[in-house]
């Protein structure tokens with residue numbers, strides 16, 4: 179389902195998985211871009227969504243809630259059918275092919291061919307912030323403020339997976355077909371360019387034909403302070 183944006187171009191309806199974690203900040207970033215969002219808590223909430231965001235939080239908890247809410251399989255089918263998905267932090271874990279240091283009953287979709295280690299940055303770097311050099315950002319400065327909170331570490335990248343940003347030689351932003359994943363929290367940096375980049379990966383394929391290129395703005399506005407952020411575990 180698409181709705182007309184102010185400019186007349188189709189605006190995608192983005193579902194934001196809202197079982198747990200930092201979903202509200204994703205909605206804020208998307209709202210800044212004029213993209214309507216819907217919180218997804220039940221299978222019925224998936225009807226008509228053009229894309230899905232899987233937020234940061236706690237991937238073991240989210241994996242359980244996906245099953246108890248009845249969302250696990252319907253989301254799996256949509257992802258297999260090519261639904262564009264953005265997964266951040268715990269969302270990245272849920273989309274990976276292989277998850278290390280996970281509980282044995284933790285589920286993941288295998289939607290992007292990477293191996294990730296939960297909490298892979300270890301105690302000392304449990305949470306940190308850094309300027310990331312990005313490939314492909316629409317406009318604005320070349321760096322993006324990366325907020326890492328008990329982030330997963332990518333230990334293997336399969337063929338066909340594009341690495342869009344690295345930190346200390348480790349991939350932290352990756353894409354395979356319609357699936358984009360970030361080890362960090364772009365929704366917490368008050369910079370909507372990465373969300374714009376995500377919208378642009380599929381905006382041209384929406385009903386209505388014409389490519390609706392989303393402008394990424396001029397980069398970050400006022401950075402948030404640690405206390406303003408929704409800390410996800």
Ligand code: GLN
Nearest residue numbers: 234235236237267268328
């Ligand atoms: N450490 C969390 C997990 O393994 C992810 C942290 C996050 O999403 N900020 O699920």
